[in-house]
Amino acid sequence: MNYYICHNQYTLIIALCFLTEKDNGYLIFSPDSKQEINEDALNTIARKHNFCYIIDYDFHKVVSNNKTRWRVKGLFKYKKYDDIIKNISSDDMLFVFNDEVKVSRYFIDKTKSYSLIQEGMANYLCFNKWNKLKNIFLNLIPICRPIPFPLGRSSKCLKVIYTENKKSLIPNDIANKAIIKNVNFKRLDFIDLDALFFNCLKITSCDVIIITQPINDYGISVEDKINIYKLIENKLTKKGFISVLKIHPRENKDIYSSFLNVSYGYPLELIKFISPEIKTISLFSSSNLGFRDIRVFNSPDDFELNMKKLSLSKLESTIKRVIDDNF
Incomplete structure (x- = not known):
């Protein structure tokens, strides 16, 4: 099963396009800002394309209210997601769109590997040696929650999926992980999409x-x-x-x-x-x-x-x- 962790409306749409290609996926929509969607419309799309989903507007609020627990490795627990994570097997695939946002990090920390799907121009950013040294140093602190090497540079990241064919912009240090996969919006019904975003x-x-x-x-x-x-x-x-x-x-x-x-x-x-x-x-x-x-x-x-x-x-x-x- 493919699991997609979406933290905004854009990543939701890309995940929906991918979910239409293969039955029996799982969508987690956990926006990091106020980006509401029509839940009835999402339910209609899920039934048409045979995938499960969860909409959760609370995760980031809970993290904000428990900042100290979040920073300490293994201390912060979120049962709603833990119940999903325990069912992710070694044969399943985890897809995130930004490996630095908290909801993605929560899943990444508790699973063996993941693939990163392009979210924006940040995926074309170079990761300089000073940023790399900073991450290495911070990850040496044993009690702190790990900080992933961002934008696909983590050893846990297997693939970086670019949704636009801009090979010349892909940073050299992740070029070996990069694949191009065009998004076919036509796989989704316009009426359903319009309803999803309240017309x-x-x-x-x-x-x-x-x-x-x-x-x-x-x-x-x-x-x-x-x-x-x-x-x-x-x-x-x-x-x-x-x-x-x-x-x-x-x-x-x-x-x-x-x-x-x-x-x-x-x-x-x-x-x-x-x-x-x-x-x-x-x-x-x-x-x-x-x-x-x-x-x-x-x-x-x-x-x-x-x-x-x-x-x-x-x-x-x-x-x-x-x-x-x-x-």
């Missing part, structure tokens, strides 16, 4: 989707972030394009109230299935890989490196140039 998939008719990202993680202020996306919207509008701003699930939609058209509440990747002709533009998002996609930077590493060199005004000039070259 959010009917986006405003548009020419371009602007994909936001929580770039404040890189030290950019909320105000500057809004100005960057407003610049993109205004530039596209002047060129005669109708755009929709697709808000990242980790972002507060209220900060984008000044934009003309806003969309949220579903994984952007589903637009490949609904409207593959729509262009997308992002700073470096992987969610538009496979679209008619335009990215200002090739990867998070590329973005971070350039942010150290570029002032905000130069960043804006770079964005304008990319739009002029592609629209």
Whole structure:
């Protein structure tokens, strides 16, 4: 049996696509942020494709309320998942989308091996020697919960499954584990998917989707972030394009109230299935890989490196140039 550990809406959709290929799978949906789904719709999909599932919105709250127990090896227990784990045999396969999120780590710690499925551009990040040394040192502390070498670099990780054919971006140190497996969204019924996301998939008719990202993680202020996306919207509008701003699930939609058209509440990747002709533009998002996609930077590493060199005004000039070259 294949077990899929999903921590957000996007990973849920990818797992559903894989579950339709083989009967008798098991889906664990344990979001690490507020990303609700229609449980009745998931039940319909599960019955159609013969797999089991569990929806759990509590795990991350329980961990947050028991931080000390979580950090100590073997001290934190979560019966709901322990009951599942005890039934995972050596012939079963565990699939996770991020081996650093807590729900994935809980399963990884208690099983022999796993495979990692691409979640985003982070899967193309290089893992430098200083990060590796840091992980080695932290894992030498006997009472601490193990910290996995991230993004497929753990010895427990057997395969890293990339869902887009971007071989040139795959880091050399995990290239021997990498396989390409395209996701076929057409295996899922659109009506079921629309119901799963509370009928959010009917986006405003548009020419371009602007994909936001929580770039404040890189030290950019909320105000500057809004100005960057407003610049993109205004530039596209002047060129005669109708755009929709697709808000990242980790972002507060209220900060984008000044934009003309806003969309949220579903994984952007589903637009490949609904409207593959729509262009997308992002700073470096992987969610538009496979679209008619335009990215200002090739990867998070590329973005971070350039942010150290570029002032905000130069960043804006770079964005304008990319739009002029592609629209």
